[in-house]
Structure formats: structure tokens, C-alpha cells
Amino acid sequence: MSALTSCRAPRHQTAPPQTLRRGCPAHPAPFTPPPPASRPAPSEPLCGADMEAVPRGAWRGWYLSARRQRDYGQGEDGDGDSEEDGDSAPLLPGASGTGSSQRGSSFGLSVFNLMNAIMGSGILGLSYAMAGTGVLGFSFLLLMVASLASYSVFLLLSMCTQTAVTSYEDLGLFAFGSAGKVLVATTIIIQNIGAMSSYLLIVKSELPGAVAGFLSGDESGSWYLDGRLLLLITSVCIVFPLALLPKIGFLGYTSSLSFFFMVYFALVVMIKKWSIPCPLPLSSAIETLQVSNSTADCKAKLFHLSKESAYAIPTMAFSFLCHTSVLPIYCELQSPSKSRMQNVTVTGIGLSFIIYFMSALFGYLTFYDKVDSELLRGYSRYLPHDTVIMTVKLAILLSVLLTVPLIHFPARKAVLMVFCSHLPVSWICHILVTLVLNAIIVLFAMYVPDIKNVFGVVGSTTSTCLLFVYPGLFYLKLSREDFLSPHKLGACALVIFGICVGLLSLILIILNWINQ
Numbered sequence: 001m002s003a004l005t006s007c008r009a010p011r012h013q014t015a016p017p018q019t020l021r022r023g024c025p026a027h028p029a030p031f032t033p034p035p036p037a038s039r040p041a042p043s044e045p046l047c048g049a050d051m052e053a054v055p056r057g058a059w060r061g062w063y064l065s066a067r068r069q070r071d072y073g074q075g076e077d078g079d080g081d082s083e084e085d086g087d088s089a090p091l092l093p094g095a096s097g098t099g100s101s102q103r104g105s106s107f108g109l110s111v112f113n114l115m116n117a118i119m120g121s122g123i124l125g126l127s128y129a130m131a132g133t134g135v136l137g138f139s140f141l142l143l144m145v146a147s148l149a150s151y152s153v154f155l156l157l158s159m160c161t162q163t164a165v166t167s168y169e170d171l172g173l174f175a176f177g178s179a180g181k182v183l184v185a186t187t188i189i190i191q192n193i194g195a196m197s198s199y200l201l202i203v204k205s206e207l208p209g210a211v212a213g214f215l216s217g218d219e220s221g222s223w224y225l226d227g228r229l230l231l232l233i234t235s236v237c238i239v240f241p242l243a244l245l246p247k248i249g250f251l252g253y254t255s256s257l258s259f260f261f262m263v264y265f266a267l268v269v270m271i272k273k274w275s276i277p278c279p280l281p282l283s284s285a286i287e288t289l290q291v292s293n294s295t296a297d298c299k300a301k302l303f304h305l306s307k308e309s310a311y312a313i314p315t316m317a318f319s320f321l322c323h324t325s326v327l328p329i330y331c332e333l334q335s336p337s338k339s340r341m342q343n344v345t346v347t348g349i350g351l352s353f354i355i356y357f358m359s360a361l362f363g364y365l366t367f368y369d370k371v372d373s374e375l376l377r378g379y380s381r382y383l384p385h386d387t388v389i390m391t392v393k394l395a396i397l398l399s400v401l402l403t404v405p406l407i408h409f410p411a412r413k414a415v416l417m418v419f420c421s422h423l424p425v426s427w428i429c430h431i432l433v434t435l436v437l438n439a440i441i442v443l444f445a446m447y448v449p450d451i452k453n454v455f456g457v458v459g460s461t462t463s464t465c466l467l468f469v470y471p472g473l474f475y476l477k478l479s480r481e482d483f484l485s486p487h488k489l490g491a492c493a494l495v496i497f498g499i500c501v502g503l504l505s506l507i508l509i510i511l512n513w514i515n516q
Contacts, residue, residue, distance in 0.1 A: 104333055104334035106334055107333075110329055110333050113329050116259040118352045119352060121199055122320075122356075122455065123262055123355070123359055128374075129311060130361065131364055131367075131371045132304065137303045137312075141313060142357060145317060146349050149320045150346055152494060153342070154345070158338065166331050168184055168323060168466070172470070174478060186414070186418060187470075193437070200231055200442065200444075201445045201448065203230070205376075206396065243405040243408035243438060254399075255402075261399040265396060266355050266358060269358075272383070272389070276366050276379075278368065281382065307512050308512075317459045317467050322349075323467060323471065373450050374450075376396065412433050415433050416433060460502045464498045465498065468501075468502075469502075
């Protein structure tokens with residue numbers, strides 16, 4: 001999810017350039033592209049650190065993190081200088097504001113913020129990925145993706161200290177000009193649409209069961225148990241109004257609540273391993289036509305390769321993606337340095353790896369080859385009236401309904417940047433873009449048959465680009481190191497890995513659809 005820090009807009013004057021103070025900690029020899037003589041200089045600090053020039057294209061309106069958001073986001077006095085005006089409100093709790101910028105975030109809070117950015121709906125699909133690759137195969141792939149994610153963050157941090165920018169999009173601007181920034185923003189739009197669609201798919205899948213859990217008797221066929229209808233109602237009555245809010249500061253705290261709900265889900269998965277017998281009950285098997293009562297189904301496979309294995313790495317990439325939030329977290333870190341932020345990254349990704357692995361392992365050992373592509377659905381089938389499972393459902397549904405409006409924020413910002421950068425910010429643009437985004441994700445959630453399709457397609461395209469391809473390309477383009485240096489070779493390998501794995505996974509997934 002993309003999070004940009006709040007900054008003031010440059011005033012176009014001819015005064016001498018001033019040093020840029022805010023933003024990522026600067027490298028002793030920052031990247032300073034020579035500005036043309038006719039380029040106006042900022043009269044007040046921009047986002048960035050100790051840099052005497054801004055990237056090319058900045059004065060044509062593309063340096064979005066230095067643009068002032070006006071009109072609908074003004075404070076009560078109407079002067080437009082509110083720190084949390086409109087879309088400038090931070091996605092991470094306490095991520096902006098003068099006081100918090102001076103204090104900074106502690107190491108522990110930064111780790112929590114990073115894990116909060118990592119943990120999401122992907123946790124529900126990892127058990128299915130383990131069923132498609134085997135326990136050892138999954139363990140190796142998950143460790144590899146986590147390690148590469150950590151390394152790609154290292155490359156981003158290196159470019160942050162060299163260019164002094166504070167957003168993923170602006171790295172694209174520095175590396176490849178306006179086209180690079182538009183490409184990154186478009187990728188973020190698609191990624192966020194996929195993430196929001198996956199959350200609403202959970203609503204469509206789990207809300208009918210949650211409603212039925214409070215009813216006595218057979219109510220099948222009732223309108224209030226229709227997943228699509230419930231999805232439409234909740235989207236119109238809850239998601240869309242919250243997504244329209246110009247100030248989203250309080251929603252940042254609900255994101256933290258969602259993180260705890262995901263951890264709670266992982267704990268319940270481990271505990272409920274012994275509540276569902278294996279072989280699975282035939283009564284449920286008759287309903288689903290998927291389960292047998294053979295004891296041979298109760299053996300874990302160490303290595304496994306099938307057509308479903310194509311979903312494994314895309315689901316993992318989807319699950320570990322946090323790179324659009326790394327730079328803002330870095331800029332708010334106490335005593336910021338690249339090594340300190342790298343320690344934050346290793347700790348956050350490492351703890352997320354443990355949570356992901358344990359939930360995937362126990363989910364797989366509960367259902368084995370019969371695990372659903374959305375893990376919670378299996379518990380809803382075999383323990384429909386279990387109190388603990390019901391609390392997990394309600395917690396996940398609550399977190400979903402509060403997180404989707406939050407993801408609207410970076411998606412809307414990116415859409416406005418790509419398509420409406422030449423227009424003044426207005427309520428009309430705000431409402432129209434939010435309405436279009438909401439309509440797209442609702443249609444996807446209503447008509448996409450399985451959440452694994454979202455994990456597979458989005459994970460193999462935009463997630464692999466943001467996780468592997470773009471960080472490597474940025475480093476190859478901007479780093480002054482020799483091409484044969486270890487980090488440039490590593491960046492090159494990262495790009496090749498991301499492209500090859502993404503294309504191969506996408507081709508196999510499409511072939512699966514054709515065969516089915």
C-alpha cells in the first residue's frame with residue numbers, strides 16, 4: 001500500500017535554491033542531477049534531504065509529494081495549511097506532523113508499522129500454496145521470497161539515501177522520468193484494486209456464514225444469505241461512505257487493529273488443528289463432493305508439484321508486499337540510518353515469515369489436500385457454529401470493512417496523479433474517482449469465482465514488479481557502482497527472477513483456466 005508523507009508545495013520564484021531538509025537521511029554524496037538554468041527554485045523546503053536539485057519533471061507537476069492538496073481538505077479556518085488536509089493525512093498512525101517528525105518512531109513501533117503493512121488477506125491463501133508445493137517445497141519458496149523481499153528493500157533504501165525522495169513513485173521519476181512515475185503509479189493502482197477485491201471476496205464468502213451462525217434452523221435460499229447481495233449492501237453502506245472521507249487519520253488506527261485480528265486468526269488456526277478430525281467427516285464431504293474419508297488423505301507431502309503450484313510464488317509475493325510503505329517508515333524512524341532501517345526490515349519480515357509459516361502449516365495439517373484456497377472457508381464448513389471460529393469471522397470481516405476504505409486512499413491518489421494531474425483538486429474528482437474504484441472492485445469481487453485467481457494474477461504481475469523488478473531496475477539505473485559490483489549483479493538477478501517467475505506463473509495460471 002502506498003503511503004506518501006505530507007509536504008508543502010514549492011512556490012515558483014527565482015530565488016537561489018535552498019537545501020532540502022525533510023525526508024530520508026542523505027548519503028554523504030547525494031544524487032544531484034544538474035538543474036537547467038531556467039528552472040525555478042523552491043522558496044521553502046520540500047520532501048527530501050540535503051539535496052540542491054529536484055528531479056526532472058518536478059516543475060511540470062509530477063513531483064506529487066511536494067504538491068499542496070487544496071479545496072476539500074482544508075482545515076476549518078479555510079487557509080489550506082492544515083497538516084492533515086485531505087489526501088495528505090498519513091496512512092501510518094503518527095506518520096506525519098511536526099511533533100512526530102521531531103520525535104520519530106522507535107525501532108519497535110517501526111517494526112510494528114512494517115508488519116502492519118505486510119500482513120493482509122494473503123495469509124488466507126498460504127495453506128493452499130503449501131498444499132500445491134509440499135511442506136518442504138513451500139518452506140523453501142517462502143524463505144526465498146522473504147529473503148528477496150528484504151534484499152529489494154535494501155536496494156530501495158540505498159536509492160532513498162542517494163536521491164532523498166520519500167515515495168516509491170518518485171523513485172520511478174528519478175530513474176525513468178515522468179514515464180517511470182506513471183508506470184509505478186499505474187502498477188500501484190492495479191495492486192491496490194487487487195488487494196481491495198481480495199478483501200471484498202472474503203466478505204462475499206464469509207458474511208453469509210456469519211449471518212447464518214446467529215440463526216436457528218435452515219434459512220438457505222434467503223436473501224440475507226446471498227453473498228453477492230450482502231457484498232453489494234456493505235459496499236454501498238459502509239465501504240463507499242468511508243472511502244469518501246477526505247481525512248483518513250482515524251482509519252490508520254483501524255489498520256493496526258486489523259493486524260491484531262490477523263495474528264489472532266493465525267493463533268486460532270494452530271489451536272483448531274485438533275478440533276477437526278482426519279479423515280474429514282463424510283457429512284460435510286457429501287455437501288462439497290471434495291472430501292473422502294480415506295486415511296491416506298491424512299499424510300503431509302514434503303514435495304508436491306501440480307498445476308496448482310503455479311499459484312504459490314504469486315501468493316507469497318502478494319503476501320510480502322510492503323515496499324510502497326517502506327520509505328515513509330524510514331523517514332519517520334528515530335536516529336534514521338540505512339542499517340537501522342534494514343534491521344527494522346529484517347525483523348518485520350522475519351516475524352511476518354514466522355506468522356505466515358505457522359498459519360500455513362497448521363492450516364495445511366488440518367485439511368491436507370482438501371484445504372480451500374481461502375482457508376477460513378474450510379473452518380466455516382466443518383465448524384459452522386464454533387464460537388471461536390465465529391469470533392474470527394467477525395474480526396476478519398470487521399478488519400476487511402475498515403481496511404478497504406484505507407486502501408482507497410493511495411489508489412485514488414495514484415489515479416488522480418496519472419489521469420487528473422493537470423486538473424485542480426476538487427470534490428467532483430474525489431467523488432468520481434472513488435465511485436469508479438469502488439464499482440470496479442465490487443464487480444471483481446462479485447464475479448471472480450475464487451480468491452486464488454486474485455492472488456495468482458495480481459501476485460504474478462504487479463506484486464512481482466513492485467517486489468522484485470522495480471527495485472532492481474531503480475538500482476541499476478541510479479547506482480554509481482560498477483556493473484560488476486555485487487549489489488548491481490544482485491539487482492540484475494532480482495529483475496530477471498521477477499520477470500521470469502511472474503511470466504511463467506501467469507502463463508500457467510491462464511493455461512489452468514483454459515483447461516478448466
